Amino acid sequence: MKKRNVLLKICSLLLFLGYFSGLFTASSAYAQEDILTITQNAGYQTNEFYKPKASIVIEAQTGQVLWEDNPDLKWNPASIAKLMSVYLVFEAMEQGKFTLDTTVKATDNDQAISQIYELSNNTIVSGVDYPVRDLLYATLVQSSNVATVMLANLVTANDEAKFIHMMNDKAKELGMTNSTFYNCSGAETGSFNGYYKPEGIDQNADNVTTARDLAILSYHLLKNYPDTVTFTSPTQITIMENTPYAEVLENHNYSLPGLAYGYEGADGLKTGSSPTGGFNYAATAKREDTRLIEIVLGVGNWEDQEGELQRHAFGNAIFDRAFATYEYKKLLSKGNNTVNQEEIILDQDFYGVLQRNTEPAFNLSADKLTVETGLTSVSPTIKAPSSNFKYAKKLKALQNSTLLKNVKKKNGLSTFFVNGLLIILGLLFMALAKLFRKEPIEASSSKKFSPIFALGILFILAGVVLSIYTVVVGPWI
Template identity: 30%
Template structure:
């Protein structure tokens, strides 16, 4: 049950407009987390990045084929940039073929004398976690798998992810590459890719935010690879939580499994219920039954114990103690409105909790006196309101915040020189001035 009240907003140092009053819900931060039978578990709300559960989320652990979410992101990025297209032919190296022909591994067998497109191999990566296909696409984009691994690392660094070790594009144990003479420089033969559950959630969040179309492929449960080619292979999904699978859960439409002896049974999952999407991560479960069963528990926990609450609509006034002061304007102040609908994700119990907000102005819009200057057009975004739940120890993913943009409610034109002069005279006269130079200098500033 959500109650509404008004709370005084805290102040930020520097570019803060004022202490603010807004309508916010009261709820409880004290949702008892569940214990998951795995080495680590992590749950976030995809839209707001609110962390809903963190069980050992910052320990670097083996991630197996969940690694492939990073190459998948880079494939989408390359297509978007025009570097490649979905129809681009993919040459297949001797190394990619050798990995693909290993029937101990998840693969679609490849041939050097056959033409595959990016789309063909992308589908094999998503649906069937195909290792050789991943290497072939990585070599197309990066030149070599090792160069592509460096691109993956750069992307993780860009996202602020720490605590990772990446040696290949697939998540396979390094000895497979070593046996074929393709070990990443300096990589230990007896190691595998590692990342934290928080890091995996961050990768999944970026993938779903930037390229949600991946779900159209991720929700495919079976498909013929290279149908009609004479090299047909029946690909069956490893995501056994999709609608027709043994561990089906309502709303699941992705995302990526991972399994090696070191990683155990791991899974980055996602599900949608009404207008909410959650991302779950389980690392190091015992087997399929545990990884999918625990993922199901995590999804139920997220949907049953938390709710998304709208606390303002686009165009609603931002209630402030004082309007925004405008320098050199025909009007000396202007009200603010929200530039977008504003939501928070809160526990859905009856206990009371304050949702606090802080508002800061965009420093790029401020003059040397820390003021916004006219002219300024209606709808110009001048800052952000940050929302946080009092007493919440989990916060938001990787230090991000739940923010809403705010804009000026109307246009404020610049005042003419006579108005500005009169204002300056009135202001200076109240303080006194000593010289004509002060007067002239102040007039023209």
């Protein structure tokens, strides 16, 4: 019997260990699922050769990271660098330096750059005025290097080196800690055949950044200048319409709806490719209230142009994963709410990122409300969502206290008024007593007692005593 019990216990223990071992194995397998597996499971035909070197997905309102794989790998972003140039253009317009309708007169150098076959460009004719609006479309839709240079020169009055320094200064300001820019468009300055040559800048150096830094840049670009998507979303657009220089531009972002890898809600941002950087992709898509930003770097290599399409397969797949797992939504409404068994009052509606089909866990600290998500921010400079609040009980107590003070103040004024009336009344009675006192026909050594005069004295004494009481103790009414 003893042996049987021992065997049963051993079997139970083995089953118990086996169960939890299975759970651990399953969770480990899930945790180790990489971007290649995710993309293949999403139905895209791809293989290890095209696997991105780095990737990240963040939520666009909060900057919280929903997916990351090697996000701090330093990489050449190629034409995605144009997003930094565009940021500085929008900033200059915000500062009132020019507008979308401002025109830039093309120079001989601009025309020469537009004719360099090896560079992505649109047609530019010397002496023609090109609106900033059209140059932005050329930069973001066609990935035109010459349009980017023309915009950069507009910002700095043709000081090419100054613009590069502005790019690096802005990168530091935004929290892009692993980025260095050497040119404004993503193409080495040495490839411009001397027509674009920022003084004192290494002509053969590639721009360097990371998936994380590009996500930070995209976050600030969309947050500060949401109209950016107006220039990144067209699949095709005609610039310089109704002029002899009209030109149709085609977008290389094949994840835009209607194109080869069309993705629901996609409306930007920028592709980039180069011999040293392979194929790269910065994207944004919005579904309902949730907007995501993703960066995919180093897909395939330059010799195999299939990478131009494959980057969209990987981008779409991790977008699918993030949209299916997380959502940005209103968590609490403005006004009275019960949080952690506390009655609180919010100044405004509170939004945040939450895993789908889960309930939010809130934190109340000092006067700040936050939500626990287990997610990290893409940058220390981008804070998690929070909202000011007041404890309902404390607010009510404060209101009651203020009301009581106001009542006491009002009562105090009323009391002093009554006290004053008593004194005035006393003085009046004393005056009346003297006025109506009848003098005897014959002089008398003793004066008659006057009750009116005595009553006046009593009123005055009462007014004085009650005034002292009000000052020392408080209102007596």
